Amino acid sequence: MMRGEKRRVSQVVSKVAILGFGTVGSSVARILCDEKSQGIELTHIFNRGVARKRADWVPVGVTWTENIDEVLSSPVDVVLELVGGLEPTGEWVRRALGSGKSVVTANKKLIAEHGIALDKLAREKGVHLYYGAAVAGGVPVIPGIQQGLAGDRITRIEGILNGTCNFILSKMEEGAEFAPVLKEAQKLGYAEADPTEDVGGFDARAKLVILSRIALRADVAVKDVSCKPIAEIAAIDFAYAKEMGCTIRQISRAELKDGRVLAVVGPMLVPKTSPLAWSRGTENMVLVGGAYGGDVVFSGHGAGGHPTAVAVVSDLLAIAHGSRTIDLPSMKTAVSADLLVPHYIRFIVKDRPGIIAQIAGALAEQEINIHAILQKPGYNKTNLPFVVIAEPCSGSALKCALEKIAHLDCLLEPTLDMPILDAENLS
Amino acid sequence: MMRGEKRRVSQVVSKVAILGFGTVGSSVARILCDEKSQGIELTHIFNRGVARKRADWVPVGVTWTENIDEVLSSPVDVVLELVGGLEPTGEWVRRALGSGKSVVTANKKLIAEHGIALDKLAREKGVHLYYGAAVAGGVPVIPGIQQGLAGDRITRIEGILNGTCNFILSKMEEGAEFAPVLKEAQKLGYAEADPTEDVGGFDARAKLVILSRIALRADVAVKDVSCKPIAEIAAIDFAYAKEMGCTIRQISRAELKDGRVLAVVGPMLVPKTSPLAWSRGTENMVLVGGAYGGDVVFSGHGAGGHPTAVAVVSDLLAIAHGSRTIDLPSMKTAVSADLLVPHYIRFIVKDRPGIIAQIAGALAEQEINIHAILQKPGYNKTNLPFVVIAEPCSGSALKCALEKIAHLDCLLEPTLDMPILDAENLS
Numbered sequence: 001m002m003r004g005e006k007r008r009v010s011q012v013v014s015k016v017a018i019l020g021f022g023t024v025g026s027s028v029a030r031i032l033c034d035e036k037s038q039g040i041e042l043t044h045i046f047n048r049g050v051a052r053k054r055a056d057w058v059p060v061g062v063t064w065t066e067n068i069d070e071v072l073s074s075p076v077d078v079v080l081e082l083v084g085g086l087e088p089t090g091e092w093v094r095r096a097l098g099s100g101k102s103v104v105t106a107n108k109k110l111i112a113e114h115g116i117a118l119d120k121l122a123r124e125k126g127v128h129l130y131y132g133a134a135v136a137g138g139v140p141v142i143p144g145i146q147q148g149l150a151g152d153r154i155t156r157i158e159g160i161l162n163g164t165c166n167f168i169l170s171k172m173e174e175g176a177e178f179a180p181v182l183k184e185a186q187k188l189g190y191a192e193a194d195p196t197e198d199v200g201g202f203d204a205r206a207k208l209v210i211l212s213r214i215a216l217r218a219d220v221a222v223k224d225v226s227c228k229p230i231a232e233i234a235a236i237d238f239a240y241a242k243e244m245g246c247t248i249r250q251i252s253r254a255e256l257k258d259g260r261v262l263a264v265v266g267p268m269l270v271p272k273t274s275p276l277a278w279s280r281g282t283e284n285m286v287l288v289g290g291a292y293g294g295d296v297v298f299s300g301h302g303a304g305g306h307p308t309a310v311a312v313v314s315d316l317l318a319i320a321h322g323s324r325t326i327d328l329p330s331m332k333t334a335v336s337a338d339l340l341v342p343h344y345i346r347f348i349v350k351d352r353p354g355i356i357a358q359i360a361g362a363l364a365e366q367e368i369n370i371h372a373i374l375q376k377p378g379y380n381k382t383n384l385p386f387v388v389i390a391e392p393c394s395g396s397a398l399k400c401a402l403e404k405i406a407h408l409d410c411l412l413e414p415t416l417d418m419p420i421l422d423a424e425n426l427s
Numbered sequence: 428m429m430r431g432e433k434r435r436v437s438q439v440v441s442k443v444a445i446l447g448f449g450t451v452g453s454s455v456a457r458i459l460c461d462e463k464s465q466g467i468e469l470t471h472i473f474n475r476g477v478a479r480k481r482a483d484w485v486p487v488g489v490t491w492t493e494n495i496d497e498v499l500s501s502p503v504d505v506v507l508e509l510v511g512g513l514e515p516t517g518e519w520v521r522r523a524l525g526s527g528k529s530v531v532t533a534n535k536k537l538i539a540e541h542g543i544a545l546d547k548l549a550r551e552k553g554v555h556l557y558y559g560a561a562v563a564g565g566v567p568v569i570p571g572i573q574q575g576l577a578g579d580r581i582t583r584i585e586g587i588l589n590g591t592c593n594f595i596l597s598k599m600e601e602g603a604e605f606a607p608v609l610k611e612a613q614k615l616g617y618a619e620a621d622p623t624e625d626v627g628g629f630d631a632r633a634k635l636v637i638l639s640r641i642a643l644r645a646d647v648a649v650k651d652v653s654c655k656p657i658a659e660i661a662a663i664d665f666a667y668a669k670e671m672g673c674t675i676r677q678i679s680r681a682e683l684k685d686g687r688v689l690a691v692v693g694p695m696l697v698p699k700t701s702p703l704a705w706s707r708g709t710e711n712m713v714l715v716g717g718a719y720g721g722d723v724v725f726s727g728h729g730a731g732g733h734p735t736a737v738a739v740v741s742d743l744l745a746i747a748h749g750s751r752t753i754d755l756p757s758m759k760t761a762v763s764a765d766l767l768v769p770h771y772i773r774f775i776v777k778d779r780p781g782i783i784a785q786i787a788g789a790l791a792e793q794e795i796n797i798h799a800i801l802q803k804p805g806y807n808k809t810n811l812p813f814v815v816i817a818e819p820c821s822g823s824a825l826k827c828a829l830e831k832i833a834h835l836d837c838l839l840e841p842t843l844d845m846p847i848l849d850a851e852n853l854s
Contacts, residue, residue: 143570295728299723301720311575323750
């Protein structure tokens with residue numbers, strides 16, 4: 001404790017600039033204007049082509065500008081970076097911190113890639129860098145972990161961190177196929193025209209890297225975390241999953257084990273009894289496993305203007321009211337994708353005698369045991385889906401086996417494999 | 428922002444005393460000893476009859492004492508109050524704060540009754556009073572709200588805040604009756620020999636009062652919040668609830684409406700689609716509804732030595748690392764129990780003609796409409812349970828109607844009524 005340091009109530013007003021007046025930026029401005037947050041004065045709004053952005057409900061004293069230098073050279077105390085992307089925003093954030101301004105950002109990409117360097121810069125300059133909105137939008141996962149779970153030793157994170165994928169998969173759970181649901185998500189504004197960031201797992205990966213740093217105190221390189229797209233999941237997989245008492249979700253999982261981080265993002269089977277199976281629509285959910293406190297679950301709206309704005313304004317209030325987070329150190333840590341869990345492996349084949357024997361042989365070579373083989377009736381032998389459930393095995397051993405199996409002439413489609421989480425809870 | 432105030436990393440060591448070496452106190456000591464938390468030095472352990480408490484894994488330098496004055500006159504920086512109860516702990520906490528020591532407490536009763544006065548004292552003395560462990564144990568609801576949702580305007584809290592009741596009701600959901608499940612809970616150590624605090628709703632009420640202060644920023648008097656026991660719930664009520672797509676949980680609910688707090692603790696029907704229905708066993712869950720961010724859910728272990736200790740150590744780290752919460756003001760607010768929701772009303776009668784007419788008449792006098800009447804087959808006419816679902820009505824109007832109905836000679840047992848939450852989500 002800082003002996004002799006007194007509790008203080010903020011009396012000084014913080015001057016605040018918003019960079020980026022899109023959905024989140026305008027929601028932040030709305031909250032600041034409507035709620036009259038104590039000790040906060042919005043002074044600048046920056047946007048390209050700012051003329052078309054002007055809103056009449058913003059106080060007349062606010063400066064609208066498309067000149068970033070005007071913001072960065074002004075006596076603003078806190079810059080809210082809500083533009084996104086690595087550059088030029090990275091440069092703006094560095095310049096803001098460098099000139100003694102605190103920064104609040106919702107930019108998961110920037111924080112995942114450069115968060116450590118930016119945090120170091122902020123420390124050196126005696127200012128703050130907060131990014132609660134970068135993970136799970138309005139769900140207070142980052143402050144919940146940093147303040148509320150600081151006393152635990154967190155060993156595991158399992159999250160539903162991408163609302164687009166969760167929307168698609170929870171619709172597919174009701175019977176739809178991937179392509180039409182993706183189209184619906186695009187129509188509703190939940191998915192981009194190019195959905196790769198979401199569907200490919202890259203958006204969730206950036207968030208998982210940030211959570212690993214905060215919860216596991218492990219610095220992992222973004223590119224070292226393997227991502228698997230959800231695009232190969234078909235309705236048949238939900239049918240088989242259901243038979244096993246499971247559903248399918250895009251899960252971002254990181255676990256600290258023997259000094260390494262086991263991290264992976266992709267579709268996985270989760271038992272219907274798991275909280276992860278409860279998430280519906282664009283909801284986000286994060287399960288944090290601690291050595292002392294056990295599992296804690298956070299869930300809510302992971303995206304959208306207002307929920308994300310709540311996280312931004314909360315961070316701003318923390319800075320303005322002189323609140324501080326508990327700073328615990330993180331350490332550079334190696335990453336592996338070798339989760340030792342059971343796997344779901346789905347084949348689509350032109351049936352002929354000997355297929356199971358060949359597949360079982362390739363798995364046995366890697367010392368992978370088969371737990372069960374599932375084959376729903378009613379499919380044509382010339383286009384036959386069936387599923388092998390493998391006992392707990394490492395992803396790398398399975399990969400070797402599947403590479404060998406890929407050469408079989410009977411395979412009509414690439415084989416799909418997914419980890420099965422929490423398999424001990426299967427009914 | 429405190430202009431010119433620099434970010435600091437704690438270098439001073441905080442001396443810490445534990446008051447109460449029971450389940451939580453010894454878990455806290457265990458975490459402090461095993462995790463070697465930076466900047467923390469355990470110096471005193473206080474307990475009555477301390478000789479029988481000594482543990483060999485505690486560092487030899489720690490002073491074991493049964494003399495509270497020895498602790499309070501020592502140069503301890505932070506006192507962890509884990510004894511519980513209003514007195515003499517209240518006096519100890521006041522003396523600790525008064526002598527410039529910060530206090531971390533898990534004492535919900537003390538904080539619910541005297542939190543505002545104690546917080547004022549802490550302010551005056553320039554020290555800190557943290558009580559994250561007082562609500563939902565290891566689930567970081569208080570820091571999650573204070574830090575992560577400070578930017579929202581929270582209008583509603585719905586919580587499962589008592590693990591004992593949730594254990595009993597989730598067992599009853601599987602078909603058991605109240606009395607034997609209570610016995611099982613007592614055997615497992617989940618319920619006290621005198622279960623009134625838990626089963627009567629008083630434990631949950633103290634937590635709801637604390638959450639109202641933090642989330643709704645409304646100071647309400649503990650005695651003003653009405654409590655209903657769960658003891659009258661029978662297996663038949665779960666059968667009817669199931670028929671309606673619901674289950675039954677002890678819910679603590681507070682909502683800010685027209686400048687008043689609508690607050691009530693007791694058994695309620697919740698749709699199976701609601702997160703509140705997912706909680707199992709001794710789990711705690713809190714749903715926080717914000718004007719901007721929508722619903723956020725927190726869940727996890729609400730009690731037990733280790734989870735509660737995580738909350739205590741997190742608060743201690745916050746103080747030791749110079750972290751500060753966002754201090755937002757709360758206001759004295761009137762309380763009403765008049766939740767305007769549909770109600771479940773269960774009668775057990777000796778059947779005769781005209782009962783429904785009399786009941787319907789008494790309800791109509793209070794302008795309460797009947798939505799449905801449910802009567803499961805297979806019961807004896809001399810001891811017949813049936814259920815009336817009333818359209819949204821205030822608790823006070825319903826009370827008047829039920830007082831009139833209580834005089835009917837056909838009633839074999841007191842009538843049971845429960846609010847139905849989230850009725851729009853009923854299947």
